[in-house]
Amino acid sequence: MNKTIRKAAVIGSGIMGSGIAAHLANVGISCLLLDVVPKQLTEEEAVKGLTLENPAVRNRLALSAIAKLAKTKPAPLYDNSFASRITAGNLEDDLSKLAQVDWIIEVVVENLEVKKGLLQKIESVWTPGTIVSSNTSGISINDMAASCGDEFKEHFMGTHFFNPPRYMKLLEIIPGEHTRPELVSFMKGFCEKVLGKGVVLAKDTPNFIGNRIGTYGLLVTLKEMTENGFTVEEVDAVTGPAMGRPKSATFRTLDLVGLDTFVHVADNVYNHVLSESERSIFAVPPMLQTMVEKGWLGEKSGQGFYVKKKVSGGSEILSLDLTSMEYVPQKKPKSASLEAAKLAKGAKEKTKALLAANDRYSKLAWDILKQVLVYSAEKVGEIADSIQEIDDAMKWGFSWELGPFEAWDAIGLQRSVERMEAEGLSVPAWVKEWIAAGNSSFYKKEEGKLYSIQIGTSQYKEVEFAPEVINLRSLKERNKVIKGNSGASLIDLGDDVACLEFHSPNNAIGEDILSMITQSLDEVRKNYKGMVIANQGRNFCVGANIMLLLMEAQDEEWDEINGIIHQFQNTMYKVKRFEKPVVAAPHRMCLGGGVEACMPADQVVASAETYYGLVEVGVGLIPAGGGCKELALRASQQAIVDGVELQPFINHAFQTVGTATVSSSGYDAKRLGYLRPTDRVVANQDFSIHEAKQTVLGFANTDYKPIPEEKIRVAGSEGKAVLQLGAIEMKRGGYITDHDLLIAKKLAHVLAGGDVPAGSLVTEQYMLDLEREAFLSLCGEPKTQQRMHYMLTKGKALRN
Structure with a gap:
């Protein structure tokens, strides 16, 4: 059109x-x-x-x-x-x-x-x-x-x-x-x-798809809770990650949405559906009506099912006791089913583990889930024409990891239907006919392709995706892996383009990924037009393997650490000088070494929701995989192009890295200088690998030349003094600690190019050596090791 x-x-x-x-x-x-x-x-x-x-x-x-x-x-x-x-x-x-x-x-x-x-x-x-x-x-x-x-x-x-x-x-x-x-x-x-x-x-029915199923699920949960005497925190423990749902679970979600908004949405179904049995489910419970009348609407009113109260030494979040309608201290639920779900990997296994245990929380999960599954099946054809649209609506709109029909497959379709019917639940005829036709699931995979039930028949139909969607898991299932190890794989994307995928825990960069990058360059050099660096993990990369660095530092294995950093730097240098195009496609969290893995690419095609940052100072270090060198190089280039002084650009880089600033989007990463003006941002993360692949082909179909080596004009000792003076003033003002100041001085030394005269031209290798020396010296600091340990155990930065 x-x-x-x-x-x-x-x-x-x-x-x-x-x-x-x-x-x-x-x-x-x-x-x-x-x-x-x-x-x-x-x-x-x-x-x-x-x-x-x-x-x-x-x-x-x-x-x-x-x-x-x-x-x-x-x-x-x-x-x-x-x-x-x-x-x-x-x-x-x-x-x-x-x-x-x-x-x-x-x-x-x-x-x-x-x-x-x-x-x-x-x-x-x-x-x-x-x-x-x-x-x-x-x-x-x-x-x-x-x-x-x-x-x-x-x-x-x-x-x-x-x-x-x-x-x-x-x-x-x-x-x-x-x-x-x-x-x-x-x-x-x-x-x-x-x-x-x-x-x-969606079809033109009350509340369409997402709010119809989501509202039903919340009301069923409230009904089971009140009838069986569960507390607010017990319900949230069951209906959160243990069931493949968000951490906000049921009641934190209601508080975020607003109880008045929820009541309005529920009333809309109640007032427009014809079935009396369905209307009865959407009748708002008196307890909710009472809370709305009291103005307890959730976050926007300061209290709902939870409230934050000030206590000596800080604050405490209390939960609502629905019997007394008073706020009380939370009691963390414990049970075999919750523990089993916590230990299981992935939403499918978590849900199965939760339901398999024989305790009251397991029963609560089953009693909620079975009703949501049956209701979703009843609405197929009425609110949507396919099960996939219902599943996608719940995953995309309510952040469920599994849609209703995917969850049904996970727990065993035939076995769960038998249990539902034994408990007196009426399962829609089309579901039983589907099982009777010899089918054991709503979805199936064959040769990397996904199929789902074709409603009204006993046949599967291939699930169609937009041509711009490339699914790496599907390609691997179709034997498109060229080579791989425990940390990364090289995958054939077709059209003579390969994709390097990270798949280590949290996609943290270690020796295995660095080794696979080198092997991938050798393979692409021989047989492909170029390479994409991308993955489809929850986050692109959280940085380098801090655990390994901490262990080596505590054992005083300085040669080992020097070797690790040297390997990282050399690998990134190979990527930058590679004779065929390389395009990186980061998404969501891309931190530290993840940013440094993207910087050498000919172009970065970032998802709009890319949170990009060199955050090494948070663990007492500085970027040493080429990050400082690349920022200094970009500052040098920009100053030359604009015909202005270099110092303001170095000041900006120093502030950005020194405060561990992370971009709020792909576009914000451009503002911060992490991305270049020539790098691109795409709105739909599902399309980013396709866009990166097309960019590789665009480079390959021209007279491609690798990024040439060039000298870097540095701010030198004068520029370093300017940066360090700023840090000293921050320390005098009480904004940073002594250790922060030490890190800032090291960072200033590297970004300014050391103690050479201002305006000196230095090589990229010279800058990499400065990075590595500063990194090694900081690894030996006890307070840096404390910061690394704290990040690994607490998941947040320590200010010491």
Whole structure:
């Protein structure tokens, strides 16, 4: 379809509306943000002498929402400068501007009559062909557009973003009965590729997919809890990671969502479903109603199922006793089932372990899960056409590691159905027919391809993915591994491009990964056009293997540590000088050595949600795998290109590394200088390996030349003195410790190029030697070893 979206309008500047506008701005779409005109002045406006006719007053709601974006946590914007892409306005003065945009998104209050009236206003200025959508979380799309013209209805649909819009992957697209199929297809592709979303197609039913299943699951949990006398913390212990669900589990999730919001969502189903038995499940429990009446709404009101109270020496989180309706100290639940789930690896094994133990927590998990599975099966065909859309909605919208049907497969389909029926639960006929046809699971894999049940038949159907999605696990299952060891594998991506995948614990870089990088370069040199460095772990790389370094330092094996760092530096140098293109595709956490593994690449294609940083000072060290050298080189290049002094660039690098600053996004990594202006950021992490592969091919199909060696102009002893003086002032002000100062002085020495005269030209090897010497000397410091040990045991930095 020959259509594009360059400009959009969002109507409604509340939390969701401003968040959606921010995310449109994130991906380069200019956005008009409109809201109603205020009816009275604020005190501040009156003091300034403004009137109700002043544009600053008339646009106040949208202007205020845009201003808040820079202060909101988690940050709605990839970079605060992107707020300039959003223009504030109001529905009276700027309604006609809707005729100039490509997409109009309605994000006003969840009230059918309000939404219907707004759509009629929009239609009065609407340009035929413009897409219009509603961000409703559950109101009927057809009912909303009932009074609109036929052509308008053809261009109208639901686009339900989950909160916060930047971070939540799920986007439900809900076509109306008149929506053009080609527009639905276009929007699905656009939202996946440009907005980076995981899109599911939902039917126009109450609460669509995610909120329908999610709300049901929460209400069933509350019912089981009250009937069987479980506490808030007991339920959260069972319904969190032990079941492959988020740490927020049930009640922390409700507190985050807001109890009033949850009650509204539940009421929407209660008021619109016809089945009395289903309505009864969605009747809000009196206990929840009482909490809402008391104003105990969760985080936004300061208390819900949990509350933070000040105690001597700090604060304590108390949980609500639902019997007395008073807050009491938490009691951590312990049981064989919870311990078994904790020890198991992966969501499938955790769920199986939790259910296998014969205790009350195991029974609670089963009693909740069985009802959610059956309800999900009952809704197939009603809320969605496939089980995959239901599974994806729950994984992307509620952060479940397994969707309902994936969980059903994990616990054993036939065995679990037999148990359900023995306990009096009515399992949908289609599930029993599927089993009777000889099938033992809803999904199966064959030759690296995924198949799922084709509803209405006894046949499996291949699950289709966007062509831009490359799945490394699938490639490995299809025997595409070229070579590998315990830490990494080289995988054939097709088209003569190979992918180096890290798969050590936490993808931490050790000797095994370094060895595989060298072997991979040899293989690619002979048989491939180039190489991608990427993986699909939870995080790209948490850095180097600190445990190994600490053990060697405690044993005073300085030659071993020197050898490890030398190997790391030499390996990265080989990557940088490799005669064929190398492209890195980091995602999520990419720290320390992970950043240094990306820096030598010809280009970095980072996921938008890449949290990138050289954080070695947090464990009492400095970057020594080429990170300092690369920042000094970039500073030298930038100063030459801009024809300005070098010192400000070195100051910036010193501050960034010295404070262990981590980027808040891929774009923020550019601002910090970790990524180069030529590096790219992609919105959808699922597409990043494909984009990296295409970049390799683009390099390979030109007259590719490896990155040449060049001298680095350094700030020298004068620049070093400037950096160290700043650190000394920080120490005098009480902002850093003596050991922080020692680390800062070492870092200054390296980034400035040592004690040579200012402006000296040095080699990359000279800078690497400075890195290694400083790193080795810090490894011998007892306080650095304390920091490494603390990070390994506590998972956070020690200030000593």
